[in-house]
Amino acid sequence: xxxxxxxxxxxxxxxxxxYAVGLWINRKTKSPLANxxxxxxxxxxxxxxxxxxxxxDFNQGGDLIAxxxxxxxxxxxxxxxxxxxxxxxxxxxxxxxxxVGSLVSMGSVYGLCRLFRLDDVLTQSLIPKSVTTxxxxxxxxxxxxxxxxxxxxxxxxxxxxxxxxxxxxxxFRVDNSIAAxxxxxxxxxxxxxxxxxxxxxxxxxxxxxxIGVSGILTVLFATIIL
Amino acid sequence: xxxxxxxxxxxxxxxxxxxxxxxxxxAIPTSVISMILLFVLLLSKCVKPxxxxxxxxxxxxxxAFFFIPAGVAIMEQFDLLKNxxxxxxxxxxxxxxxxxxxxxxxxxxxxxAQKRVREDKRHE
Numbered sequence: 130x131x132x133x134x135x136x137x138x139x140x141x142x143x144x145x146x147x148y149a150v151g152l153w154i155n156r157k158t159k160s161p162l163a164n165x166x167x168x169x170x171x172x173x174x175x176x177x178x179x180x181x182x183x184x185x186d187f188n189q190g191g192d193l194i195a196x197x198x199x200x201x202x203x204x205x206x207x208x209x210x211x212x213x214x215x216x217x218x219x220x221x222x223x224x225x226x227x228x229v230g231s232l233v234s235m236g237s238v239y240g241l242c243r244l245f246r247l248d249d250v251l252t253q254s255l256i257p258k259s260v261t262t263x264x265x266x267x268x269x270x271x272x273x274x275x276x277x278x279x280x281x282x283x284x285x286x287x288x289x290x291x292x293x294x295x296x297x298x299x300x301f302r303v304d305n306s307i308a309a310x311x312x313x314x315x316x317x318x319x320x321x322x323x324x325x326x327x328x329x330x331x332x333x334x335x336x337x338x339x340i341g342v343s344g345i346l347t348v349l350f351a352t353i354i355l
Numbered sequence: 356x357x358x359x360x361x362x363x364x365x366x367x368x369x370x371x372x373x374x375x376x377x378x379x380x381x382a383i384p385t386s387v388i389s390m391i392l393l394f395v396l397l398l399s400k401c402v403k404p405x406x407x408x409x410x411x412x413x414x415x416x417x418x419a420f421f422f423i424p425a426g427v428a429i430m431e432q433f434d435l436l437k438n439x440x441x442x443x444x445x446x447x448x449x450x451x452x453x454x455x456x457x458x459x460x461x462x463x464x465x466x467x468a469q470k471r472v473r474e475d476k477r478h479e
Contacts, residue, residue, distance in 0.1 A: 144423045166419040170426035177430070184431060191424030198425075200365050201418045202386035203372065204411035206393035207404060222465035230458030237450040245442040255446060259454055262425065263384030271382075281432045284425055285447040290455070291419065297455050308462035316454035319386075323419035333415070339458075341387045348382055 134182050140190020147172040164292045166323070202261070202319055205337030208326070212334035215307060223311050223335065227342040230315035232350060234259040234343075250275055257347060258282035261318045264344045268351050283318065290317020291324040298328075310335025315343040361410035364402060368393045 133139060150172060151165030177187055209216065216223065235256050242252035254274030257265040262283050269279035294313050303309045306329055313325040314336030322340060326333035372389030396402040414421075436443055 140424070144420070148420050148423065166422055166426065169420075169423050170429075173423065173427045174430045177427070184428065187427065188424065191427065194421055195424040197414060197421045199369050199372075199386045199389060201414040201421055203365060203369055203389035203393050204407070204414040206390045206397060207407060207411040208415060209390075209394055210397040210404065213398070219462075219466060219469075221469060222462045225465045226458045226462030229461040230454050233457040234450060234454040237453045238446060241442075241446045241450060245439075245446070247439060247442060251439065251443075255443075258447065259451070261384065261386065263386065264382065267382035267384075275435070277432050278435060280425070281429045281436065282443070282447055284422070284429055285444065286451050287422070288426070289448050289451045293452070294455075297452060301456055301459060303459045303463070305459075305463055305466070307466070308459045311462050312455045312459035315458040316451045319418065320422055323422070326415055326418065337390070341390055344387055345383060 134180075134186045135189055137190040137193055140187045141193060142190070143173055143176065143187070144169065144191070144194055147176075161292055161295055164288065166291060166320075167288050170288075198319070202340070205319075205322070205334075205340070208330065208334045209337050212331055215331060215334070216338060219307055222307065223338060224342060226308070226311045227315050227339050228346050230312065230339075231259070231343045231347045234316065235347065235350065249273070251278065254278040255282050257351070258286045259316055259318065260344045260347045261340055264348060268348065272351065284320065287317045287320025290321025294321060294324045295328065306331040307335050311339045314339025318344075358409060361407050364407050365393070365410055365414075368396065 147169040148165055151163075151168035154168055155163045155165045173187070176182070177184065238255050238258060239252065242255060250273065253272040254269050254276070255278070256272060256274070257268035257279060260268075260283075262280060265279050265283045266276040269276045290313055294317070297303070298309050303312065309328070310325050310332035313321045313332065318340050322333065322336040325336035369385065369389045372385045372392055375392070376383060376385045376388045393402070397404065
């Protein structure tokens, strides 16, 4: 049994299996709330807890999957390149939109944390939550936060973006693919971008650009302001 | 052989991204640098889309899947967060929506302003 769960194949097969279940439930219910990624994460957590399997064992395979996050983010360059004429034509709106969004994200987190009277460490851990994980972790350490809380906030934020992006587009009547894409990438980094890619090629590319722009600008703003 | 070549190019760009990320003083991660590098390579035609298309599209189509381990790792933070789980989730939820709204409307507003300027120029 021990060899079974410590084998890298265990984590990989478990992820693919639970993700397949997630996709199946998503197809059956046709509800955006039944997000395949969220279902897979929940199922894996339940299975590990019920069978008392240490996270470390799961990560023998999990790390191999997470390894692909870097090449996958790099591959966004191709989807951006396919829309390069749109980027050239709308360079200013994309940059300014991302800049305003990054500031609003940090400001609104700070304001709400104060409102809920959360302590400083938690507040500082949450401030960088809208940007991609490695940037958010570095910033969290710089600000005096707890990086593991930051990672949790980044993932939750990304899942919120991935689940609610289509509803938000409808709710706020964002009838413009560029605005929708930049908004998804700025508010929910690469995880939200996975949904943007499903919505459309323009949305995916713009969301990809916004990951980079908002990430770099957030570092810049945090250094200037804080 | 061709598909192996594609994997090789993308991973080589990531390797270069790692080197650059370590060399520069700013805290910009390998993933973002690799994305910028690959974009520059595509723009300069050093890499053609057909050189990386199949592998890249495979990665892009399955991007959500690669996030499963990161999500599962949250279970480790559960003890730390259980006292403020509700405000934590609420803040993540509300600020994501506010940020979406602010960004989308700024992009639309700047696009509209840009359009006016461009039209004025045409009339002159």
